[in-house]
Amino acid sequence: MQSKRTVFPNKVLPYMLLLPQMAVTVVFFLWPAGQTLLSSFQRQDPFGLKTTFVWFDNYTRLFKDPHYVGSLGATAVFSIATAVVSIGMALILALAVDRMVRSARVYTTLIVWPYAVAPAVAGVLWWFMFNPTIGIFAFLIRKAGYDWNHTLHSTDAMILIVLAASWKQVSYNFLFFVAGLQAIPASLKEAAAIDGAGPLKRFWTIIFPLLSPTTFFLLVINVVYAMFDTFGIIDATTQGGPAQSTNILVYKVYEDGFIGLNLGSSAAQSALLMIIVIALTVVQFRFVERQVQY
Amino acid sequence: MASIELKGVGKTYAGAVRAVEGVDLAIGDGELVVLVGPSGCGKSTLLRMIAGLETITDGTISIGGKVVNKEEPAERDIAMVFQNYALYPHMSVRQNLEYGLKNRGTPRPEIDSRVAEAARILEIAPFLDRRPRQLSGGQRQRVAMGRAIVRQPKAFLFDEPLSNLDAKLRGQMRVEIRTLQRRLKTTSVYVTHDQLEAMTLADRLVVMNAGHIEQVGTPTELYDRPQTLFVAGFIGSPPMNFIDVADLSSDNLTHVQAGAPGAKTIGIRPDGLTTTANPQAIRLETTVALIEPVGAESHIHVRWQNRMVVAQMHGRPGFAEGEAVTLYADPGSIHRFAADGRRIG
Numbered sequence: 039m040q041s042k043r044t045v046f047p048n049k050v051l052p053y054m055l056l057l058p059q060m061a062v063t064v065v066f067f068l069w070p071a072g073q074t075l076l077s078s079f080q081r082q083d084p085f086g087l088k089t090t091f092v093w094f095d096n097y098t099r100l101f102k103d104p105h106y107v108g109s110l111g112a113t114a115v116f117s118i119a120t121a122v123v124s125i126g127m128a129l130i131l132a133l134a135v136d137r138m139v140r141s142a143r144v145y146t147t148l149i150v151w152p153y154a155v156a157p158a159v160a161g162v163l164w165w166f167m168f169n170p171t172i173g174i175f176a177f178l179i180r181k182a183g184y185d186w187n188h189t190l191h192s193t194d195a196m197i198l199i200v201l202a203a204s205w206k207q208v209s210y211n212f213l214f215f216v217a218g219l220q221a222i223p224a225s226l227k228e229a230a231a232i233d234g235a236g237p238l239k240r241f242w243t244i245i246f247p248l249l250s251p252t253t254f255f256l257l258v259i260n261v262v263y264a265m266f267d268t269f270g271i272i273d274a275t276t277q278g279g280p281a282q283s284t285n286i287l288v289y290k291v292y293e294d295g296f297i298g299l300n301l302g303s304s305a306a307q308s309a310l311l312m313i314i315v316i317a318l319t320v321v322q323f324r325f326v327e328r329q330v331q332y
Numbered sequence: 333m334a335s336i337e338l339k340g341v342g343k344t345y346a347g348a349v350r351a352v353e354g355v356d357l358a359i360g361d362g363e364l365v366v367l368v369g370p371s372g373c374g375k376s377t378l379l380r381m382i383a384g385l386e387t388i389t390d391g392t393i394s395i396g397g398k399v400v401n402k403e404e405p406a407e408r409d410i411a412m413v414f415q416n417y418a419l420y421p422h423m424s425v426r427q428n429l430e431y432g433l434k435n436r437g438t439p440r441p442e443i444d445s446r447v448a449e450a451a452r453i454l455e456i457a458p459f460l461d462r463r464p465r466q467l468s469g470g471q472r473q474r475v476a477m478g479r480a481i482v483r484q485p486k487a488f489l490f491d492e493p494l495s496n497l498d499a500k501l502r503g504q505m506r507v508e509i510r511t512l513q514r515r516l517k518t519t520s521v522y523v524t525h526d527q528l529e530a531m532t533l534a535d536r537l538v539v540m541n542a543g544h545i546e547q548v549g550t551p552t553e554l555y556d557r558p559q560t561l562f563v564a565g566f567i568g569s570p571p572m573n574f575i576d577v578a579d580l581s582s583d584n585l586t587h588v589q590a591g592a593p594g595a596k597t598i599g600i601r602p603d604g605l606t607t608t609a610n611p612q613a614i615r616l617e618t619t620v621a622l623i624e625p626v627g628a629e630s631h632i633h634v635r636w637q638n639r640m641v642v643a644q645m646h647g648r649p650g651f652a653e654g655e656a657v658t659l660y661a662d663p664g665s666i667h668r669f670a671a672d673g674r675r676i677g
Contacts, residue, residue, distance in 0.1 A: 225418035228385050233432035233479075234406040243431075247422045 071312065078305035096306035105282055106290070106307070113286040116200060117264035124204035125256055128211030129249075133241075135212075136219045146216065153209035157267065161274030164202035168194075188276060192283030195276045199284050202275060203268045211256050218252035219245070258322045265314065287311055334396030334486040334519060335361045336382065342390030343377055343543075351377045352543045355391070362517040364510075368530035369540035369566070376491060378540070379523045383489050384408050396486055406435075411480035412489040415496060417472045419464040425475050426460040432483045450478040453512070470501045477509070481516065488513070490522040494529065506532060527567055531555070539563045561673040564599045570631055572599040572667070573641045584614045587663045595668035595676055602631065602644035604665040613660035616641065620651045634659065 046052070081092045100106045131149055135142050152160070167175045170187040179186040188194040222245060230240045246253075269288050272278060278285035278293060285293065287307065295304025336359040343352040352374040359365045367375040380386040382393055384405035392399050400408050411432075419428050429450060433443045451457040454474045464472055473493065480488050490509070494502045510533055513520050524530050530537055531551040539546040539554065539562070547559045551567075558564035564572050575598050577588060588598055598614075605616075618634035618641065625648060632643045632651060643659055651657060668676045 223416060223418065225414045225416055226420065228383075228405070229412065229414060229418040229479075230420070230431070231385070232383060232405045232410065232412050233483075234435035235431075236406070239435065244420060 074305045074308045074312075076305075077301055078309045079302075080305075081302045084299075092302070096302045097310075100303065100306055100310070105285070108282055109285050109287055109290045112196070112282075112284060113265060115196065116203070116268075116284070116286050117261045119196075119200045120203045120207065120264040120268075121257055121260035123200060124207040124260055125211050125253065127204065128208045128256075129215050129253075131208070131212050132215030132219055133245075135216055146212075149212050150209045152206050155206060157206065157270030158274045160206045161199075161202050161271035164198060164205070164271075165275045168198050188280075190280055192280055195280055195284045199268070199272055199275055202271045203264055206271075207260055207263055211260065214252050214256055215249065218249045222248050254325065255322075258318060262315070262318055266311075287314075335359060335363075336487060336519060336521065337394045337397075338378075338382075338391065339394075340391035341378070341381065341388060341393060343374070343381060343386060344389045350543055352381070353390070355545055357538060357545065357548065359519060359521065361519055364513050364520045364522060364533060364535045365538060366522045366524060366530040366534035366536075367538045367540055368524055368527060369546075371525060373540040374543040375523045375525075375540045379489055379491055379521055382487075382521060383410055383412050409483075409486045410489055411483050411485040411487075412491065413476045413480050413493045415492040417464070417476040417493075417496075419472060419475055419479070421464055424461050424463060425456060425467070425478075428464065428475060429460075429478050429482050432479065436483075446482045446484070450482045453481070454478045469497050470505065473497060473505055477512070481512070481518075486519065488518050488520040490520065492524055493522075495524070495526070502529070509533065527569065531567070537567075539566055541566075557675070558599075558667060559675045561597060561599070561669050564667055564669070564675075568601060570602045570642045570644060572601050573605075574599050575641075579637055580614070587612065587614050588666070588668065594670055596671040597669045597673075599667035599669065600641075600661045601665070602642045604661050605641070605643035605659045606645075606661075607649070607657065608660060609658070610660045610662070613662050614666065616659045616661070618657050618659055620653055620655045620657055622653065623651060632657075 078096055079091055079093055080089050081096070082089050135145055135149075138145060155163070165173075167173050168186065168188060170176050170189060176186045186194055188198045226244055226248075227240055230244045235243060265286070266288055268286070269292065272284060272286065272289045273292075276284040278289050288311065291304050291307045291311065294300045294307065298304075336357075338355050338357040338359075341352060341355040341357075342350065344350050355378060357365075367378060369375050377386055381388050382395075384400065384403060384407075388401050392401055394400060395408055395410065419425075420431065423431065426447060429447045430443050433446065438446075447460075448457075451460055454477060456471065456474050456478055459467055459471060459475070464475065467475065473496075476493065493509075494505050497505060506529055509522075522530075522533060524533075534551055536548060537551050537554050538548050541562050546566075547554060547563045549557075554563060554567050558567060558572075561574070565574065577585065577595055577598060580588065580598075588595060600614075616634075616636050618636040620632060621635045621640065622633040624631040624633070629644055629646050630648055632645060632649065634641050634643065634657060641659075670676050
């Protein structure tokens, strides 16, 4: 393809214009990241007086630590469950809006609201509702015969953080699905109806496959969200407990580094998280961006 | 195959907007009926009501003698070809053709033989494993028709299927649709706003205007004896010239009223105007404003009493723009309409 390119004579100006952004990237990303990498190879004494270079010792210790392996597992469960629940809920709500003729806009606006709630506030909200002593939902669940207590039962705790995290993310997913559904021509659904496909069959054979680029994109975004943006929710609800069952990687970095003051281990965990982020970004660029557009 | 019968069919949207009203129409088995009319006349709505994509608020629609008002589109056993083709983009051409058969639980060997047959008829066999986006407009159109014919439905419904094609391809596909329909003898309803397409395809034409039927008849009937001013103006290209009787001189008036008194407007087809002098004819003293040569014939736009009249003549009559020309119209060939727009005589 031929595209017209404008050539500016000034050779220095472009770099000057790039400079602020570059400075921000270097100061707030590259430098701290370098520091993290460096300290992930070091061990400090408790008083911060002596620092020894220990090569990969911090890393090997991590993988021998059952708490870290457990945290990996909890993160996997949490992020996949959050992605599935929030994508599923958002899809159901978007399908409902797609069928609405009037008031669809009001409904859309209302569904988008939770996105504006800060993670910590969302966490507190759900913590209150499910609080074993004062929570309304905990009360109702107990009435139904189940002894809900997320401070004691690890499954309850996991369900609580998954609910709180997905609730916030539903809004985002919902908007993408609404847009995705609107992009599917009505005549395709009509053609399928005439071709003898009932509503469920139309959904699974026509609508869902046509939404698959959106769904895949959201899957990656939601996993990233659950892994990295849910610190506030966990800190406000379970703080990683009970018995480390909801101590996901991001929370563990904070806990080991800032509470436990084990900076070397915390830095090594950060480095591993960085690798996960890079991997997910690669997946997103290679598969999502190149997804077939119908 | 089946006949389709519409009795007093109407559609009212919420807010009392009447899109279609009082439509009575009987479509015979194997007949190709074209619904034609300007945008917003209700022709597409009517077709979608037959398909079951729009609810019917008044009257009944029956297909093959069975009232289908309450039936889902799938239960009506009809096939529809959409304006944008509506091919499933994530399926191959073969899967597109198979989809409707699979949904109805057709056994595999029969699906294969029907798809092969449709592919052969429409010459799309080489593209069966391609995706719709890899096909040209004309090929997509064929696949859309293939999807309709594999089902062997009671009726085909066409919703402006050729309007996304270029002029040349449109002419070619028009002939193919006509040939195919003759061969399969499947009852068909075809919606278009293109009157040339309508005239050439239809066994019978239904001219619609503002939600109701203006006239039903064969293309020649509609051309030769339009029953209303609207039909007269809609069918034929260039369109019929309308002249208010009040503007005519007394000589001309005598000729007009000899046929039937009470005419308010007369209509003269462009090909009904000649330069051959005739004392019995209506006589118009005109000035040539514009000449459009259209190959074998020419359209002469003339000014008569401050209005434009168009005459259609063979070859290239050697008029110059601004030249005074007297045109004659045989009273036998003119159309007379009363004040309410109905035909007289």
